[in-house]
Amino acid sequence: MSSFLLIDMILLGLAAVVAIGVISVRSLLSATMLGGIYSLLMALIWQNMNAVDVAFTEAAVGAGISTVLLVGTLLHTRRETNQSPAIHWPALLTVVLTGSFLIYGTVDMPDYGDASAPIHTGRVQQLLGQRVGKVDNEGVHHAWTYSTMAEQSVERDEPERSFPPERSHGEDHGGDAEAGAHGHPNDDFKGHSPNTVTSLLAAYRGYDTMYETAVIFTAGMAMVLLLRRREERA
Amino acid sequence: MKDQVVLRVMTKLLVPYMLVFGFYVIAHGELGPGGGFQGGVILAAGFILYGIVYGKSELHRVAPRRVIDALAGIGVLLYAGVGVWTMLLGGRFLDYSVLPAADYGAAEALGMVLVEYGVGITVCTVMITVYDMISEEGRP
Amino acid sequence: MNLALLEPSTASFLKVASLAGTYNYALYVVLMMIGFYGVIAKKNLIKQALGLGLFSTGIFLFYISMGVVEGGTAPVWWTTDEAHLLKAAGPYDNPLTHVLILTAIVVSVSTLAVAMALIVNIQRAYGTIEEDEIRAIEDAEHPGEGVI
Numbered sequence: 445m446s447s448f449l450l451i452d453m454i455l456l457g458l459a460a461v462v463a464i465g466v467i468s469v470r471s472l473l474s475a476t477m478l479g480g481i482y483s484l485l486m487a488l489i490w491q492n493m494n495a496v497d498v499a500f501t502e503a504a505v506g507a508g509i510s511t512v513l514l515v516g517t518l519l520h521t522r523r524e525t526n527q528s529p530a531i532h533w534p535a536l537l538t539v540v541l542t543g544s545f546l547i548y549g550t551v552d553m554p555d556y557g558d559a560s561a562p563i564h565t566g567r568v569q570q571l572l573g574q575r576v577g578k579v580d581n582e583g584v585h586h587a588w589t590y591s592t593m594a595e596q597s598v599e600r601d602e603p604e605r606s607f608p609p610e611r612s613h614g615e616d617h618g619g620d621a622e623a624g625a626h627g628h629p630n631d632d633f634k635g636h637s638p639n640t641v642t643s644l645l646a647a648y649r650g651y652d653t654m655y656e657t658a659v660i661f662t663a664g665m666a667m668v669l670l671l672r673r674r675e676e677r678a
Numbered sequence: 679m680k681d682q683v684v685l686r687v688m689t690k691l692l693v694p695y696m697l698v699f700g701f702y703v704i705a706h707g708e709l710g711p712g713g714g715f716q717g718g719v720i721l722a723a724g725f726i727l728y729g730i731v732y733g734k735s736e737l738h739r740v741a742p743r744r745v746i747d748a749l750a751g752i753g754v755l756l757y758a759g760v761g762v763w764t765m766l767l768g769g770r771f772l773d774y775s776v777l778p779a780a781d782y783g784a785a786e787a788l789g790m791v792l793v794e795y796g797v798g799i800t801v802c803t804v805m806i807t808v809y810d811m812i813s814e815e816g817r818p
Numbered sequence: 819m820n821l822a823l824l825e826p827s828t829a830s831f832l833k834v835a836s837l838a839g840t841y842n843y844a845l846y847v848v849l850m851m852i853g854f855y856g857v858i859a860k861k862n863l864i865k866q867a868l869g870l871g872l873f874s875t876g877i878f879l880f881y882i883s884m885g886v887v888e889g890g891t892a893p894v895w896w897t898t899d900e901a902h903l904l905k906a907a908g909p910y911d912n913p914l915t916h917v918l919i920l921t922a923i924v925v926s927v928s929t930l931a932v933a934m935a936l937i938v939n940i941q942r943a944y945g946t947i948e949e950d951e952i953r954a955i956e957d958a959e960h961p962g963e964g965v966i
Contacts, residue, residue: 458843464850465874467856472864479868486875494911495804495882496711498919504854506721508806510871516812517864517934521941525862526948530869532859539858543851550843557888564887574965577896581771615828638895640913641920642708646790647915650772653793654757657800658922663928664804668747671811675798710894715924801924808931812938 451492459485470525476514483507497641689731691730698726704798708790714797721798722805729809737810746803746810750751753800842883850876861949863940867933874926878919885915 462482466475479650483506490499554561693811706718761772769776774789854871861902893913897928937947 452842456842460845460848460852463852466868466872467852467860467865472862475695475865475868479871480803482872482875484837486879489879490882492823493886494890495885495916495919496715496892496894497716497924498878498882498916499924500711500716501719501920503961504716504723505923507807508723509719509726510930512730512810512929513931513934514864515687516809517938521864521947525860525865528859529863532855534860539851539855542854543847545832546847546850546853547844550847553843553884556883557844557886557890559890559909561845563884563915591886604848609771610965616892631951635693639708639713640910640914641711642713642794643786643790644913645713645877645920646793647772647774648706650761650793652923653797654754654761654772656925657754657797659925660804660928661750663801663932664807665749667808667811667935670939671814673814711892713920715920719924804928812931812934 448492452489455485455489455492459489470527471523472518472521472525473515473523476518479514480507480511483510497639610659685731693724693728696727697721697742700724700802703792705791708787712812714794715801715813718798718801719805721770722809725802725806728810729806733773734813743804743810746806749799750803750807753796753798753803756796756799757793760789760796764789838925843880846876846880846883848876863937863947863949865875866949867937870933871926871930874922878922881919883914885912887911907963 459482462478463484466482469475469478483502484526486506487499487503490502494636680700683789700721700723701715702717703712704714707713707717708808728740736774760774764776765771767778772788772789774796775782777785777788779785779788782815853869853872853874853876856872857866860866876933887909890909890911890917897912902910940952941947944955946952946955
């Protein structure tokens with residue numbers, strides 16, 4: 445067993461224990477603090493899985509802003525929940541049934557970390573490897589279309605279906621002239637984004653991110669409408 | 679918490695670094711881990727820390743509500759405006775390759791940076807609004 | 819025991835039982851179901867919102883787990899020479915799942931914020947945030963109209 449899997453298992457076990465604590469403690473302040481701990485554990489898990497941007501966001505948002513938000517709510521409401529029965533049997537039954545169906549659904553998933561899983565070999569990956577945030581072959585290539593993209597993928601004789609598609613690249617990097625002939629052209633760090641997460645976020649999924657930003661804006665406006673005191677009228 | 683000397687001094691020391699780090703994370707989003715979402719939250723954390731320690735009135739002095747509310751909309755408009763700009767230049771919506779830059783890669787980078795700034799502005803101001811509203815006192 | 823000789827479903831179950839391949843996916847179900855239990859069983863509205871947060875974190879874990887490549891590194895290209903021109907060969911983890919979850923985390927905190935605003939308003943209107951007490955108040959004020 446690799447150290448990666450060992451750390452992953454330990455952190456996930458801790459996260460499960462903390463999650464049970466979040467649900468079961470009576471004091472809401474304790475639940476909030478356990479929620480912050482849970483978020484930090486998730487950030488560690490994602491760092492372990494190399495999802496650095498996600499870990500960054502979770503540490504800032506989950507452990508920081510969420511905790512402030514929940515503590516602020518507790519100031520307005522109350523610190524403790526009512527005494528409830530220890531185990532809610534219908535809920536437990538529902539949860540166990542749903543959980544076993546979902547686990548039964550995961551048995552056909554590809555192995556954890558399998559590089560030949562469909563998610564790593566599909567059409568999306570070809571698109572990612574070719575275009576997102578890359579310097580183009582001729583330097584300026586304004587009106588590229590899906591047809592030119594398809595041509596270029598045919599031209600390329602490297603195994604571009606594997607992810608990342610440019611993994612065989614490396615030796616032919618002396619001059620720009622020969623770079624276009626084989627492998628991915630101009631695949632150095634001039635003028636485009638080495639962080640593929642950001643380039644995907646802003647370019648490949650630009651529409652999606654725009655509407656996510658609109659969702660955040662709407663949430664802020666909802667907060668203002670629900671909670672802001674009307675000082676002018678008072 | 680205005681009477682806590684240690685908190686006040688440490689906040690004055692910490693907040694500039696938090697803000698600079700937030701700007702760094704937004705500006706270097708396409709070079710390393712980070713981006714508009716994370717950087718915006720870090721910027722907002724600086725303001726929230728300042729508001730917690732020095733009080734709401736002081737927070738409203740450094741970040742007036744009108745400015746914060748307006749910036750939340752301006753961030754989204756900046757994002758959508760980049761899309762409209764690319765359409766005016768003859769491309770498709772959010773097709774960064776037509777932006778005026780030295781080459782294709784620079785145009786892509788320009789578009790991504792502008793879009794990240796828009797995201798960062800919106801996320802930062804909305805998070806400040808969230809703190810501001812949730813610590814509001816009295817009935818609406 | 820040779821797994822290839824067994825029925826496919828039996829072999830898959832043994833694989834899960836031995837934690838060899840897909841234990842991570844089973845654990846995401848566990849985390850999700852802990853949150854789901856909180857949403858169903860707890861009467862307190864803040865507890866329910868926390869349970870929804872746990873539920874969404876389970877889904878995030880599922881997505882990120884799918885993006886992992888064995889021996890992979892973070893999807894930020896790094897160079898192998900001093901002039902920073904040669905990109906390292908990788909393999910890199912799949913960045914697409916990271917992008918999806920990155921935005922989902924920020925959106926989930928936004929929805930949590932709206933939920934908290936609603937809870938504060940409920941506290942102001944009813945004086946409580948326990949679901950059964952709110953229901954009792956509603957029944958007393960509007961008898962015969964059914965539950966909310």
